[in-house]
Every structure is written in C-alpha cells, then in structure tokens.
Amino acid sequence: ISYWILAIFSVGLQSQDLPQIANEILILDSDTKWEFTTEEIDPKNFVNNNLENINWQKYKVPSNLNSEIVQTKNKIWIRRKFVFPENLSNQQLAIRLGIISDRDKTYFNEVLIGSTGIFGSPIPQSYDKLRVYEIPQYLVQKENTILIEVERFFPEEIGINQDTTAIGPTLQMQRDKYKEDLFKLVLLSIYATVGFYFLFLFLRRRQEQENLLFALFAFCVVMYQFMRTQIKYELGVDFILMKKVEYFVFTALIPLFTNFIRTYFKFKISKFLTGLNFLSLL
Numbered sequence: 631i632s633y634w635i636l637a638i639f640s641v642g643l644q645s646q647d648l649p650q651i652a653n654e655i656l657i658l659d660s661d662t663k664w665e666f667t668t669e670e671i672d673p674k675n676f677v678n679n680n681l682e683n684i685n686w687q688k689y690k691v692p693s694n695l696n697s698e699i700v701q702t703k704n705k706i707w708i709r710r711k712f713v714f715p716e717n718l719s720n721q722q723l724a725i726r727l728g729i730i731s732d733r734d735k736t737y738f739n740e741v742l743i744g745s746t747g748i749f750g751s752p753i754p755q756s757y758d759k760l761r762v763y764e765i766p767q768y769l770v771q772k773e774n775t776i777l778i779e780v781e782r783f784f785p786e787e788i789g790i791n792q793d794t795t796a797i798g799p800t801l802q803m804q805r806d807k808y809k810e811d812l813f814k815l816v817l818l819s820i821y822a823t824v825g826f827y828f829l830f831l832f833l834r835r836r837q838e839q840e841n842l843l844f845a846l847f848a849f850c851v852v853m854y855q856f857m858r859t860q861i862k863y864e865l866g867v868d869f870i871l872m873k874k875v876e877y878f879v880f881t882a883l884i885p886l887f888t889n890f891i892r893t894y895f896k897f898k899i900s901k902f903l904t905g906l907n908f909l910s911l912l
Contacts (some may be wrong), residue, residue, distance in 0.1 A: 635684060637734075640787070653788060654796045654802070655796050655798035655802060656712075656714075656796060656800055658712065658776075658795040658797065659691055659795055660690075660691060660710075661688075661690045662688055663690040663710060663711075663844070664688070664689040664790075665686035665688060665689055665710070666686070666700070666706050666707065666709070667684050667685055667686050667705070667706065667709075668690040668699060668705075668706050669684050670727070671684070671689055671707050671779075673737065673742070673779065676737075676740040681709070681777075686709060690811075691790050691793055691795055692729075692791055692794065693789070693791060694731075694791040695791075696786050696787065696788065696791035701785075701786075704781060704782055705749075705779065705780065706712065706780050707777065707778065707779055707780070707832065708777070708778040708780060708789065710775070711774070711775050712774055712776075713772060713773055713774075714770060714773075714774055721800075722799065722800045723764070723765045723767070723797060723799060723800060724762055724763060724791075724798070724799070724800040724804070725743075725763050725765055725776065725795075725803075726762050726794065726795060726796045726798075726806075727761040727790060727795055728760065728790050728791075728792050728794055728795050729759065729760055729761070729793050730746070730759075730780060730791070731757040731780075731782065731787045731789065731791055732754055732755050732757040732784070732787075732790070733751075733780070733781050733783075734761065734778050734780050735778070736761070736776070736777075737777040737778070738775075738776060738777075739769050739771060739774055739775055741766075743763045743766070743769070744761070745765030746759060750781075751816055753783075753870060754783045754873070755783070755869060756863075757783060757787070758792075758858075760860050764800055778790075807860065810860075810870045811859055811861050815859075815861065816854055817855075821848055821855075825846075825847075825848030825849045826845070827845075828845040828848065829841070832845060839893050840890055843886055843887075843889050843890035844890050845900055846882075846886050847883065847890060850879040850880075850882050850886060853875065853876075853879045854880050854883070857879070858876070858878035885907070885910040
C-alpha cells in the first residue's frame with residue numbers, strides 16, 4: 631500500500647513543475663567517455679593511488695563488459711569524468727547507474743555514496759537491481775568523477791549492462807523510477823483480473839478444469855513478470871528466494887498452458903502423457 635501511495639504521489643506532481651525538472655536531467659550514457667580498468671585501486675587512499683597513471687580503457691555504457699582483458703578478473707573499476715551544469719548545482723541530486731552485474735560500491739569525487747550487495751559472497755546479490763544513489767550537495771564540484779567498484783558473479787557478465795545512466799534532481803529520479811514501475815503494475819493488474827475471472831468460472835462450474843488451468847497460468851505470468859520488475863526490492867525479501875520464485879513460476883508456465891490446451895480441446899490423456907505430467911510436477 632505504501633509503495634502505491636509513493637508511486638501515485640510521484641506521478642501526480644504538479645504539472646507546472648514537470649517541464650522544469652525534466653529539462654534538468656544530465657544523461658551520462660556514452661560510447662567513449664566511460665572508462666574501465668582491472669588494476670587494483672585502494673578506496674581508502676585515493677590520493678596516493680594517482681588515478682591518472684592507471685591504464686584506463688574505453689567502455690560503452692550501458693553494455694556487458696566481457697572483453698578478454700576482464701574475463702580473468704572478478705573485479706573491475708569503472709570511471710566517468712564530467713563537468714557539472716550550473717543549473718543543477720543548487721538542488722538535491724541523485725545518480726542513476728542502471729543495472730549493474732553483480733555488486734557495486736559507488737564513489738562520487740572519491741567519497742562513497744552508495745553500495746549494493748556483499749563483496750566476496752559466493753551467491754549472487756543484485757544483478758538485476760536498478761541503482762539510484764543520492765549525492766550529498768557538498769560533494770558537487772565543477773569537475774566531477776564517478777568511480778564504481780564492480781564485482782562479478784556470472785563468468786561472462788560484468789559492468790553496467792542495462793537501463794541508462796543519468797544525474798538529476800532526486801525527486802525527478804525517484805519519480806521516473808516509480809512511474810516505470812507503476813505502469814508495469816497496471817499491466818500486471820489486468821492479467822491478475824483475467825486470472826481471477828477464470829478462477830471464478832471454475833468455482834461456479836467445477837467440471838470445467840480448463841478454467842482453473844488458465845487461471846493458474848495467468849497467475850504464474852503475473853508472478854513471473856512481477857519478479858522481473860524493480861518493485862520486488864521494496865518487499866525486503868531475500869534476493870535468492872525471489873529468484874527461486876521467479877524461475878519456479880517461469881518453469882510452470884509451459885506445463886500449465888499445455889494442460890490447458892489438452893483439457894480445453896478434450897484431447898485424450900494417455901498413460902504416457904500422465905507420466906509426463908508427473909515428471910513436470912516433480
């Protein structure tokens with residue numbers, strides 16, 4: 631309920647404020663301005679690291695960074711230097727870093743402003759989570775540096791590989807995030823309504839089992855798509871548990887729809903198909 635209230639509030643901002651805020655988003659996506667390195671950097675001693683003497687290489691953001699250079703490394707550093715627009719300097723700001731695989735620590739002008747996941751963990755942390763971190767106003771300068779420490783989980787996946795990167799007013803960043811999620815919630819509500827409708831038909835006429843199968847199929851579609859959104863992170867549920875639920879309902883989609891077709895068209899169920907159903911259930 632609280633998530634819906636925040637989402638509706640964020641979309642329902644006064645219309646006269648929206649054009650002004652929307653024009654103050656600084657998009658950071660680029661083919662040439664982002665850089666990466668596999669060299670070690672000590673975040674506790676940025677001054678003595680002398681970042682300019684490190685071998686930085688160009689990195690297209692967003693994209694999966696899976697070159698031969700990083701395939702043997704579990705951790706990389708990503709950097710972006712930029713000049714701050716004057717029209718954003720007096721506002722509370724946030725940075726959107728897209729979806730990073732798998733865990734990250736983000737520094738703005740050498741100060742840690744946010745992190746996601748536990749480094750060194752043997753299990754995945756947040757490889758599909760959208761990162762949005764607030765930037766303290768005292769850190770903002772004319773020339774700024776974003777520095778991201780990233781650790782992989784999957785052998786062939788690392789970096790900022792989805793969504794977009796941008797800096798802007800915190801209110802606008804949160805508004806955009808909630809607006810995207812709210813649109814997905816509306817679509818999922820429609821699918822859920824269809825599922826409840828066919829479940830109601832089954833409760834009225836128990837002999838028509840195809841209604842039950844289609845209702846279960848619709849509910850699995852809703853659950854799978856919900857687990858693909860950023861809304862699930864608002865629930866405070868363990869990441870691994872959420873992924874287990876996502877893959878479980880995804881696997882259930884095919885046998886549910888197959889049995890719906892068989893039941894609806896009254897196909898004869900042989901012992902062989904009954905055995906396949908049993909294996910699918912297992």
